[in-house]
Amino acid sequence: MASNILEIQNLHKRFGAVEVLKGIDCAMKQGDVVCVIGSSGSGKTTMLRCINMLEDFSEGTIRIDDQDIGYEIRNGVRRRKSEKEIARQRALTGMAFQQFNLFPHMTATENIMLGLVKVKNMHRDQAHAIAEKWLDRVGLLERRDYYPGQLSGGQQQRVAIARAIAMSPKLMLFDEVTSALDPELVNEVLLVIKDLAREGMTMLLVTHEMRFAFEVSSRVIFMNQGRIGEEGDPREMFLNPKTERLAEFLKSSTFN
Amino acid sequence: MDFTLTQILHQLWIARIPIVQGLGVTMAAAALAIVAGSVLGVGVGLALTYGTRTLRWLTRAYTDFIRGTPVLVLVLASYYILGAAGVQLSPFQAGVLALAVFCSSHVGEIVRGALQAIPIGQIEAAKAIGLTFPQTFRYVLLPLAIRQVLPTWVNTAAEMVKASTLLSIIGVGDLLLASQEVISRTFMSLPFYFFAGFLYFTVNFAIEHFGRYVERKTQIPS
Numbered sequence: 001m002a003s004n005i006l007e008i009q010n011l012h013k014r015f016g017a018v019e020v021l022k023g024i025d026c027a028m029k030q031g032d033v034v035c036v037i038g039s040s041g042s043g044k045t046t047m048l049r050c051i052n053m054l055e056d057f058s059e060g061t062i063r064i065d066d067q068d069i070g071y072e073i074r075n076g077v078r079r080r081k082s083e084k085e086i087a088r089q090r091a092l093t094g095m096a097f098q099q100f101n102l103f104p105h106m107t108a109t110e111n112i113m114l115g116l117v118k119v120k121n122m123h124r125d126q127a128h129a130i131a132e133k134w135l136d137r138v139g140l141l142e143r144r145d146y147y148p149g150q151l152s153g154g155q156q157q158r159v160a161i162a163r164a165i166a167m168s169p170k171l172m173l174f175d176e177v178t179s180a181l182d183p184e185l186v187n188e189v190l191l192v193i194k195d196l197a198r199e200g201m202t203m204l205l206v207t208h209e210m211r212f213a214f215e216v217s218s219r220v221i222f223m224n225q226g227r228i229g230e231e232g233d234p235r236e237m238f239l240n241p242k243t244e245r246l247a248e249f250l251k252s253s254t255f256n
Numbered sequence: 257m258d259f260t261l262t263q264i265l266h267q268l269w270i271a272r273i274p275i276v277q278g279l280g281v282t283m284a285a286a287a288l289a290i291v292a293g294s295v296l297g298v299g300v301g302l303a304l305t306y307g308t309r310t311l312r313w314l315t316r317a318y319t320d321f322i323r324g325t326p327v328l329v330l331v332l333a334s335y336y337i338l339g340a341a342g343v344q345l346s347p348f349q350a351g352v353l354a355l356a357v358f359c360s361s362h363v364g365e366i367v368r369g370a371l372q373a374i375p376i377g378q379i380e381a382a383k384a385i386g387l388t389f390p391q392t393f394r395y396v397l398l399p400l401a402i403r404q405v406l407p408t409w410v411n412t413a414a415e416m417v418k419a420s421t422l423l424s425i426i427g428v429g430d431l432l433l434a435s436q437e438v439i440s441r442t443f444m445s446l447p448f449y450f451f452a453g454f455l456y457f458t459v460n461f462a463i464e465h466f467g468r469y470v471e472r473k474t475q476i477p478s
């Protein structure tokens with residue numbers, strides 16, 4: 001049996017007195033596509049952000065590719081790893097954000113090349129070739145020299161996904177990547193993600209697109225008040241929710 | 257006293273070398289102060305924005321104190337107080353130090369404002385691809401901040417050129433002092449003050465145009 005790419009154990013996150021994550025356990029294998037659904041404030045995004053240490057977490061462990069992320073136990077004391085080490089570990093995952101967050105002063109190609117050249121120490125020519133390959137994959141090769149401000153929201157998000165994936169992460173994290181898009185631009189982004197899923201990319205997605213979650217995921221996690229409320233096969237969960245809370249949530253969600 | 261244009265031009269010709277030298281000193285003092293002050297100011301801005309609580313407090317005290325002090329007082333303090341404390345600087349060095357310190361407090365505030373205006377998502381995206389903070393600063397924050405600070409920075413640079421006139425007080429042979437020396441010899445106060453003013457204007461006009469040129473060149477297409 002293949003070992004886990006991601007392993008989360010007893011993950012807790014507190015913001016002051018408020019506990020946002022109350023003990024999450026979760027594992028993913030190579031090629032898994034897991035969608036995290038749930039209402040606002042249930043902790044979906046926070047969990048995703050803990051995985052690449054955009055948020056520190058209070059308790060528990062996150063392991064990616066057999067490496068403890070963010071913290072280590074030394075002489076029985078839990079310590080945050082050095083910023084340099086955390087930066088290195090962040091490159092194990094790729095992340096696409098709700099607001100795209102492309103660097104506005106760089107062209108599409110330069111956005112993708114930055115990490116390859118500066119983090120992976122790749123030669124510029126090689127990085128350029130990889131950037132073009134991925135821009136082609138997301139259907140934007142002819143826009144390679146455009147700046148983010150010259151691209152539509154959907155195009156920006158596709159470049160942002162290409163930028164993350166070009167780094168060959170072990171795991172891709174998608175944080176509500178279609179929430180900021182006009183409805184007619186959602187599909188072009190979802191198609192790119194579906195395409196990646198077909199190719200066996202390991203992905204963890206926070207999404208409000210229920211039909212997409214239903215179609216693309218190998219497993220769905222329903223989060224409720226900082227805990228995993230229900231988890232399983234998408235068909236099972238969407239058609240026969242076991243908990244009342246999930247049934248309620250699905251009833252209030254649009255399924256299109 | 258009335259002077260003919262020929263007399264004025266004649267005296268101007270005689271005084272050309274000290275005036276050009278004075279202009280050179282003014283430009284050198286202002287340029288050094290702007291460069292040193294800007295480099296220091298970027299550090300101050302970084303500390304104000306991303307520093308630890310203590311560092312933020314220290315730099316905040318520094319900028320508030322310096323910005324609240326007249327440049328003339330800084331120039332005099334830099335020359336006389338440092339001298340009394342055993343740090344012997346030439347008038348030029350002391351003047352440039354005072355201007356650079358003054359410049360750094362202003363640039364620090366401008367840089368802080370620009371850095372704080374950059375959306376947090378930019379830093380998160382840089383982190384997410386594995387960049388360290390120094391790399392994030394170098395490749396993401398700095399290029400964005402520079403574009404934001406440019407107009408205000410040009411303003412500060414022009415202020416430094418004007419403030420450099422205060423160095424004449426401690427005996428730096430700048431454009432103003434050179435002009436005053438010519439005036440005391442020729443009594444042509446109006447024409448020479450006017451000419452000095454014209455030269456200051458020309459320098460600042462050039463700085464402003466250079467700033468606008470850089471602004472145009474670095475504009476992000478959208």
